[in-house]
Structures are given as C-alpha cells and as structure tokens.
Amino acid sequence: xxKANKRVIPGFGLSMGVTVSVLSIVVLIPLASLAVxxxxxxxxxxxxxxxxxxxxxxxxxxxVTALIASLINAVMGVVLAxxxxxxxxxxxxxxxxxxELPFALPTxxxxxxxxxxxxxxxxxxxxxxxFGVKIAYTRIGITVAMVFIxxxxxxxxxxxxxxxxxxSYEEAAVTLGADRGRIFREIIFPEICPxxxxxxxxxxxxxxGEYGSVVFIxxxxxxxxxxxxxxxxxxxxxYDYASASAIALVMLAASFLxxxxxxxxxxxxxxxxxxxx
Amino acid sequence: xxxxxxxSKAVKVLLIGVSVLFVFLMLVLPLxxxxxxxxxxGFKVYAEAVADKYTIKAMLLTVEATVFAVxxxxxxxxxxxxxxxxxxxxxxxxxxxxxxxxxxxxxIIAGLIFVLTFGRQSPIYPYLEAADIKIVFAVPGIILATIxxxxxxxxRELIPVLEAQGTDEEEAAALMGAKGFTIxxxxxxxxxxxxxxxxxxxCAARAMGEFGAVSVLSGHxxxxxxxxxxxxxxxxxxxxxxxxxxxxSILVMMAVIILIARSVVEYIGKRESENVR
Amino acid sequence: MKKNxxxxxxxxxxxxxxxxSFTGCTAASAQGKTDGSxxxxxxxxxxxxxxxxxxxxxxAEHWKEKTGQDIEITQSHGGSGKQALEVxxxxxxxxxxxxxxxxxxxxxxxxxxxDGWVSEFGNDSAPYTSTIVFLVRKGNPKNIQDWDDLVEDGxxxxxxxxxxxxxxxxxxxxxxxxxxxxxGGDEAQVKDFIKKLYKxxxxxxxxxxxxxxxxxENGQGDVLLAWENEAYLSIKDYPDDxxxxxxxxxxxxxxxxxxxxxxxxxxGTRDAATEYLQYxxxxxAQRIAGDNYYRPSNEAILKEYANVFNLDINLVTIQDFGxxxxxxxxxxxxxxxxxxxxxxxx
Numbered sequence: 012x013x014k015a016n017k018r019v020i021p022g023f024g025l026s027m028g029v030t031v032s033v034l035s036i037v038v039l040i041p042l043a044s045l046a047v048x049x050x051x052x053x054x055x056x057x058x059x060x061x062x063x064x065x066x067x068x069x070x071x072x073x074x075v076t077a078l079i080a081s082l083i084n085a086v087m088g089v090v091l092a093x094x095x096x097x098x099x100x101x102x103x104x105x106x107x108x109x110x111e112l113p114f115a116l117p118t119x120x121x122x123x124x125x126x127x128x129x130x131x132x133x134x135x136x137x138x139x140x141x142f143g144v145k146i147a148y149t150r151i152g153i154t155v156a157m158v159f160i161x162x163x164x165x166x167x168x169x170x171x172x173x174x175x176x177x178x179s180y181e182e183a184a185v186t187l188g189a190d191r192g193r194i195f196r197e198i199i200f201p202e203i204c205p206x207x208x209x210x211x212x213x214x215x216x217x218x219x220g221e222y223g224s225v226v227f228i229x230x231x232x233x234x235x236x237x238x239x240x241x242x243x244x245x246x247x248x249x250y251d252y253a254s255a256s257a258i259a260l261v262m263l264a265a266s267f268l269x270x271x272x273x274x275x276x277x278x279x280x281x282x283x284x285x286x287x288x
Numbered sequence: 289x290x291x292x293x294x295x296s297k298a299v300k301v302l303l304i305g306v307s308v309l310f311v312f313l314m315l316v317l318p319l320x321x322x323x324x325x326x327x328x329x330g331f332k333v334y335a336e337a338v339a340d341k342y343t344i345k346a347m348l349l350t351v352e353a354t355v356f357a358v359x360x361x362x363x364x365x366x367x368x369x370x371x372x373x374x375x376x377x378x379x380x381x382x383x384x385x386x387x388x389x390x391x392x393x394x395x396i397i398a399g400l401i402f403v404l405t406f407g408r409q410s411p412i413y414p415y416l417e418a419a420d421i422k423i424v425f426a427v428p429g430i431i432l433a434t435i436x437x438x439x440x441x442x443x444r445e446l447i448p449v450l451e452a453q454g455t456d457e458e459e460a461a462a463l464m465g466a467k468g469f470t471i472x473x474x475x476x477x478x479x480x481x482x483x484x485x486x487x488x489x490x491c492a493a494r495a496m497g498e499f500g501a502v503s504v505l506s507g508h509x510x511x512x513x514x515x516x517x518x519x520x521x522x523x524x525x526x527x528x529x530x531x532x533x534x535x536x537s538i539l540v541m542m543a544v545i546i547l548i549a550r551s552v553v554e555y556i557g558k559r560e561s562e563n564v565r
Numbered sequence: 566m567k568k569n570x571x572x573x574x575x576x577x578x579x580x581x582x583x584x585x586s587f588t589g590c591t592a593a594s595a596q597g598k599t600d601g602s603x604x605x606x607x608x609x610x611x612x613x614x615x616x617x618x619x620x621x622x623x624x625a626e627h628w629k630e631k632t633g634q635d636i637e638i639t640q641s642h643g644g645s646g647k648q649a650l651e652v653x654x655x656x657x658x659x660x661x662x663x664x665x666x667x668x669x670x671x672x673x674x675x676x677x678x679x680d681g682w683v684s685e686f687g688n689d690s691a692p693y694t695s696t697i698v699f700l701v702r703k704g705n706p707k708n709i710q711d712w713d714d715l716v717e718d719g720x721x722x723x724x725x726x727x728x729x730x731x732x733x734x735x736x737x738x739x740x741x742x743x744x745x746x747x748x749g750g751d752e753a754q755v756k757d758f759i760k761k762l763y764k765x766x767x768x769x770x771x772x773x774x775x776x777x778x779x780x781x782e783n784g785q786g787d788v789l790l791a792w793e794n795e796a797y798l799s800i801k802d803y804p805d806d807x808x809x810x811x812x813x814x815x816x817x818x819x820x821x822x823x824x825x826x827x828x829x830x831x832x833g834t835r836d837a838a839t840e841y842l843q844y845x846x847x848x849x850a851q852r853i854a855g856d857n858y859y860r861p862s863n864e865a866i867l868k869e870y871a872n873v874f875n876l877d878i879n880l881v882t883i884q885d886f887g888x889x890x891x892x893x894x895x896x897x898x899x900x901x902x903x904x905x906x907x908x909x910x911x
Binding site: 019020021022023025026027029030031033034037038039040041042044045047048087090091093094095098100104106107108109110111112113114115116117118119120121123124125127128134135155158159162163167168170171172174175176191202205206209212213215216217219220221222223239240243244247252255256259262263266267269270271274275 | 299303304306308311314318321363368370371375377383386391393400405436439445451467468471483486490494499500517521524532533539547548551
C-alpha cells in the first residue's frame with residue numbers, strides 16, 4: 012500500500028479477501044494438518060524415514076522420470092500449440108479437442124490401457140520389443156504414463172498466449188529479412204516463455220505425484236521402478252501415518268520449490284520483456 | 289495470411305506430422321483401447337453396464353462434484369487472476385505458488401490431508417460428529433477433494449494472458465472513473481474470454497476424471513459415494529474387466545460433449561467478433 | 566480497506582461451510598432410518614461383491630421373515646487395508662468383512678471394535694476361507710507343480726506387493742511355510758528361498774487385481790500366485806487359457822468378519838448386525854460362499870464342493886507364524902524380512 016498510483020484499479024480488497032479465504036479453506040488448512048502429523052515424530056526419526064535406501068531410490072525414480080516426461084511435454088506442448096494456432100489443416104478441431112482427454116480419463120483406466128498397449132504383447136510394445144526395448148514395467152513405461160497425463164498443461168498454457176501474440180512483429184521481421192529460426196528465438200520464444208515455464212512446472216509437479224496411472228505400468232520393483240507415491244501408499248497400508256506424512260512432506264516441499272522457482276523465472280522474464288520494449 | 293516460402297512449408301508439414309503422430313500414439317491409441325475393450329463382449333454387455341443403477345448414480349454424483357468444483361474455481365480463479373496480475377503487493381510470488389500447489393500434490397496426499405483434517409483423528413471431529421456433519425466418506429469430502437485437485441486450473445489459464453495484456457487499459461479506465469465491475473466486463477473480460485473457456489473445460493475434464501484423492505476420501509459406498517472413476521475401479525477390482533471399460537467410455541463421452549460444446553462456443557464467438565470487424 | 570477484506574473473507578467462509586454442511590446434512594439424513602426399515606453398511610474387500618450381492622438378498626428375506634422389518638444393505642468394496650483405514654477414520658460401517666485379521670485389528674486399535682472380537686463368531690470369525698494356489702498357462706508349459714519350481718531360473722512369477730496388498734501377505738507366508746518345511750526350519754535357507762522367489766517376480770503390482778491383469782491381459786510371467794477364489798474367477802472367464810495348480814503346502818487364508826461396536830451402538834443396529842454375520846454360517850449362506858469359490862467353514866458343506874476344491878492340500882495357519890501381529894512385525898514392517906530380501910539382492 013505504498014504508492015497510490017499502483018492502486019488505481021479497484022477491487023484489491025475484494026479479490027484479496029476471496030483469494031486468501033478460499034485458499035485457506037481448501038488448501039492451507041488441510042496441508043497444515045500434514046505438518047501437524049509429521050510433528051509427532053522427532054527430527055532424527057523423520058530423517059531416518061526419508062533417507063531409507065528404498066525411499067531415496069524411489070525419489071530418484073520419481074524425479075528423474077518426471078523431469079524427462081515434463082521436458083518431452085514442454086517441447087511437444089509448444090509444437091502442438093504452435094500447430095494448433097498457426098496452421099490450418101483437416102481435422103485440426105479434432106486434434107484440438109483431443110488435448111484435454113487425458114484429464115477426463117480416470118488415471119487408473121489410462122494406466123491400464125497404456126500398459127496393455129506397451130506391454131510386449133501390445134501394439135506399441137510389440138513393435139519396440141523387436142528391437143529389444145521394453146516399455147511397460149520399466150522406467151520408460153513410467154515416463155510414457157507421465158507424458159500422457161502431463162500433455163494438456165503445456166499446450167493449454169501456451170495456446171492462449173500464442174493466440175494473442177500479434178503477428179505484426181513477425182511480419183515486420185520477415186520483411187526485414189530475418190530468418191525464421193531467429194524470429195522464433197528472439198520474438199516468439201520470449202513471449203511464450205513464461206507460459207512454457209508455467210506449463211512445465213505444473214506438469215512436472217503433477218508427474219512427480221502421479222499414482223493411479225503409473226502403478227499399473229511401473230512394475231513396482233523396489234529400487235528399480237518403485238515411485239514415491241507407492242511408498243506412501245504402503246506406509247498408509249501399515250497404518251503408519253507419521254512416516255507417510257513425513258515422506259509426503261518431502262514431496263510437497265519439492266513441488267513447492269519447483270513451482271516457486273518457476274514463478275521466479277517468470278517474473279524475471281517479464282522484467283526482461285518490459286526492459287526490452 | 290502471409291506468404292509462405294518453400295522452407296516454411298516444409299516446417300509446417302513436419303510440425304503437423306509430428307503433432308498428429310504424437311497425439312495419435314499418446315492419446316488416440318489409448319482411447320481406442322478403452323472403446324475396444326468396452327465393446328469386447330458385444331453391445332448388450334456394454335448397455336447393461338452403462339444402464340446399471342449404480343452406474344447412473346455414480347454419474348450423477350460425478351456431475352454434481354464437477355459442477356461444484358467448476359463453480360467454486362471459477363469464482364476463485366477470476367478473483368485470484370485479477371489480484372495477481374493487476375496489483376503489486378508483498379508475497380505475490382508466494383501466493384501464486386500456493387495457488388498452483390494443489391496440482392502438484394500427489395492425489396494420495398490430497399486425500400490424506402482431508403482425512404487428517406476432518407476424519408476421526410482430527411481435533412474438530414467431535415464437533416462435526418455432534419452436529420451430525422459428515423465431510424469425509426460422504427459427498428462434501430468428494431466435492432472438497434475435487435475442488436482441491438482442480439484448484440488453479442482457471443486462474444492459471446487467465447494469468448499469462450492478463451500478464452501479457454498489462455494494466456494500462458484498466459488504469460486508464462479507472463482514472464476516467466469507471467467502476468471495477470464495468471472495467472472487468474468491458475475491458476478485461478474480452479481479452480481473457482478464450483483463456484477462461486479453456487480453463488473451465490480443463491477444470492471440468494479434470495474434475496470428472498479425478499480418481500486418487502476422491503478414492504481416499506469416498507469410502508466407496510455403493511450408490512452413495514461412488515463417482516464414475518471409483519465405480520470403474522470397483523468393477524475392475526471385481527474382475528469385471530469389460531464393464532469397467534464400458535463405464536470409462538461414459539467418461540470419455542462426457543468429456544467429448546464438453547469439448548464439442550467448447551468448440552461451438554468458440555466458433556460462434558469468433559464468427560461474431562469477425563462480423564463486428 | 567482492511568475491514569473490507571475481513572468482511573469478504575467472512576462471507577466467503579460462511580458461504581463455503583454452508584455448502585459443505587448442506588450437502589453434509591443431506592448425506593447424513595439419507596443414512597438415517599425411516600418408517601421402521603433399517604439400513605446396514607458392510608465394508609468389505611475387493612472380490613467379495615458377488616458373494617455379498619447374493620447373500621444380502623437371502624439375508625433380507627431371512628430378516629423380514631424373522632422380524633417383519635425391511636433391511637437394506639449398503640456395500641463398500643476396496644483394498645482390505647485401505648477399507649480398514651477408512652473405517653478407522655470415520656467411515657460408518659456397521660460390520661466389516663475384511664481379508665485378514667490384521668486389518669480388523671487396525672479398526673479395533675482405533676477404538677471402534679471391542680477386544681475379543683475373534684471369538685465372537687464361529688471358526689475364529691471366519692465364515693469362509695480360501696487358500697493360495699498357482700494359476701498357470703494352459704498345458705503348464707514350464708511344468709510348475711510346487712513352490713520349488715518357482716525359484717528355477719527362467720520362471721516368471723507374478724504376485725502383488727505384500728506391503729501394499731493384504732492378500733499378497735498370504736502368498737508370501739504360504740511360500741515361507743513351504744520353505745520352512747523343506748529346510749526343516751533353517752531360517753537362513755528359508756530366507757534364501759524367498760529371496761530367489763522374489764527375484765523371479767517380474768511385476769510387483771500394488772493389488773491382487775492389478776497382478777491378475779498383468780498376468781492375464783498383458784501376458785506377463787508364467788505363474789500367478791493367487792487366492793483360490795480369484796484363480797477360479799479367471800478360469801471362469803478364460804476356461805481354455807489357464808489352469809490351476811495346487812501346491813503341496815499352502816496357507817489357510819481366513820477372511821475375518823466383525824461388528825463395529827461403536828457404530829452399531831450409536832445407530833442402534835446391533836441386533837441386525839449380529840444376525841447379519843451369524844447368518845453367514847447358515848447352510849444356505851455357506852453354499853453361496855462355495856458357489857463363489859470360497860471354502861465354506863462348515864465341514865459338511867465343504868464336502869459338497871469336493872469336486873471343486875482340492876481338499877487334500879496341507880494347510881498351515883497364521884497361528885503357525887505366531888499370529889498376525891508377529892508375522893507383520895517380523896516380515897512386512899519397515900526393515901522386516903521382506904525389506905531385507907530386497908535390499909540385499911541389490
């Protein structure tokens with residue numbers, strides 16, 4: 012509330028009130044109970060729980076596969092959004108409409124279908140099996156399931172920005188003789204960059220936490236293809252709430268850090284953009 | 289339309305090809321698998337599974353949870369996006385990170401936190417019990433979980449667009465004495481309407497398909513707290529493979545209906561705006 | 566401005582609790598009794614749906630005959646451990662019918678079931694039992710006859726993870742019982758046997774159903790360790806593709822039933838709940854269990870199904886492992902034998 016000119020636009024109090032109160036009820040209070048339950052353990056117990064070899068191995072599996080899947084999603088998401096916004100071709104609407112379907116399909120169903128496709132008896136799996144590549148029941152399978160559930164995030168984040176992006180800059184650049192690679196790098200990419208980061212961050216977070224679709228395709232071998240949510244599930248199965256919430260808290264912290272850094276990058280980007288103008 | 293050189297045509301074909309292939313492998317094939325499995329034992333088995341009274345009850349509950357989630361998140365999303373893009377204040381980055389957080393929280397943890405907050409272990413449980421209010425293992429819990437997992441979807445769609453648009457127009461309008469609501473409907477909304485539509489569709493699709501968190505919270509009471517994805521899970525666990533896929537296909541169809549509705553709205557909207565020009 | 570924020574947040578909070586309590590009340594009242602009819606909630610585990618669907622019908626008739634009252638039973642099915650957790654966390658179940666004693670004990674530990682529930686009904690409160698068998702592909706190409714065939718090189722085994730699936734603990738213990746007999750109780754050798762067995766496990770699914778899918782639909786592995794009733798369900802669906810092999814030693818799996826005392830006292834449904842579980846032991850109900858491939862606890866009726874079940878199998882019980890609490894801490898808890906065999910095999 013320092014400078015009056017920043018508050019020219021009305022509605023600050025109202026929007027702050029609604030945002031904060033809904034956020035508290037739906038997100039903050041329930042998340043706080045996770046911390047409360049973890050507090051039942053001593054620090055050394057918590058560290059002991061989260062540094063068990065099997066838990067550490069699962070962190071590695073979850074984070075590495077999620078990172079690869081989100082990178083694939085970031086690249087494919089930009090390509091898809093670009094194609095959907097800039098080009099006209101038959102069945103474009105159909106393609107556009109398909110994007111949200113991974114969300115609507117229950118994750119378990121997605122997992123089962125993907126597994127039957129990519130197992131070495133399946134359509135896709137059979138093809139790759141000829142080259143000795145196994146997809147289902149390996150880390151590749153986990154990545155495939157994560158790519159599936161993460162697609163809509165990047166596409167739908169980038170698409171509106173591309174749609175709004177004025178074509179006139181590019182046209183000007185083309186007339187000035189800039190090649191397309193340069194136009195993309197210097198004009199388009201900076202514009203869509205925040206959106207790409209948002210989509211990437213959300214997809215990454217979602218992939219790390221995903222359970223339903225991944226358990227079917229993963230094989231769940233300890234140290235090899237066991238994901239962290241599965242460990243949490245087994246702790247719950249043993250009625251060990253404290254350990255479950257301790258591991259959950261680590262994942263939560265990781266998600267928070269990912270999102271926070273994405274937001275920082277975004278803000279930095281926005282500043283660069285403004286400065287450039 | 290600008291002229292296309294030979295090179296750009298090749299890029300266009302390549303990008304469209306890659307997109308179509310990607311969407312076909314990652315989205316279309318799994319869907320075909322679902323539909324093929326659903327009809328594996330003929331139309332009669334399919335029709336029986338779909339017309340089952342528990343399926344219909346589950347469908348109604350899914351619709352109810354989706355409507356609630358979209359309604360709450362729409363209100364929240366508009367206010368939150370307005371707050372984050374139109375004002376400067378301390379803790380903004382933190383706030384926007386917290387808003388995104390639910391997407392990245394593992395569905396299992398999402399269910400767990402509500403059980404911890406409102407279940408028998410919670411300090412407020414005696415009060416809830418005395419007032420005969422059931423949250424977990426009843427419909428409110430399902431709705432809360434659905435709101436949680438779709439929490440940032442609408443605000444996330446709006447924020448990048450609003451950010452790209454800046455605050456100049458609103459500031460000008462406010463200086464000329466326009467009221468908040470007028471500014472929003474006359475200036476802001478036209479910019480964000482497509483992003484808004486995407487957000488609603490994304491939110492609705494995800495709400496329908498949500499499985500993990502709801503699964504932890506519902507109690508699986510047949511005919512009372514079973515949503516469609518849970519009904520699928522139960523059928524599957526009961527060795528009813530084909531009916532499970534048949535019920536999944538209802539979800540696919542519901543998603544398709546929403547997506548068609550979106551396309552129609554978009555088409556009409558865009559045609560009108562062209563006519564105005 | 567401050568006041569404004571306060572007002573709005575208050576309004577939002579009121580609205581929100583309004584929504585939740587409104588739906589909460591409707592949900593709560595739906596469970597209540599009207600016009601002398603009565604409702605029961607039976608929280609059960611996964612593959613018992615058809616069993617209880619048939620049983621609920623005959624029980625409703627029985628109850629109507631006995632008391633003149635209509636009774637409606639709401640079923641809930643899910644993974645056994647998960648179901649127990651939900652009851653412990655406030656899911657209002659009048660009775661639980663779960664896969665193992667350990668899960669019912671979890672509900673007891675939450676203070677909802679009184680001590681001594683095991684002896685409340687006949688046969689350790691297990692009206693029907695099952696055991697662990699092998700499901701192999703037709704013709705048994707790998708010639709699997711007993712547990713020692715499973716540790717051979719090149720045999721792919723499918724079994725769910727005992728840490729996440731209550732049912733899979735029976736699989737593990739059955740294998741242990743065999744090795745224990747084979748090596749005369751030499752624990753190092755037994756552990757080695759179990760380690761070899763789990764080395765042959767190709768996919769460690771989180772639940773029994775997932776494991777069946779992996780084996781049946783996705784064609785992984787040569788043998789599926791399964792509950793007898795579930796193995797028969799697969800045979801029923803694909804009679805030409807699979808066969809059941811009964812090993813020489815297996816374990817008596819005892820799914821447990823119990824009344825949730827706190828809930829029935831609150832709802833006033835104790836009589837109906839008691840009768841509901843008691844009637845599971847009637848001849849009629851025992852035959853329903855048999856028809857659903859569970860072994861009836863009534864010996865006379867079990868004999869009627871002699872052509873279905875292999876009655877010569879040598880069955881150990883959980884008591885041979887010192888009861889569930891002990892088996893759980895020794896084998897499946899964090900740092901238990903199951904963790905050990907995996908950590909050392911790396």
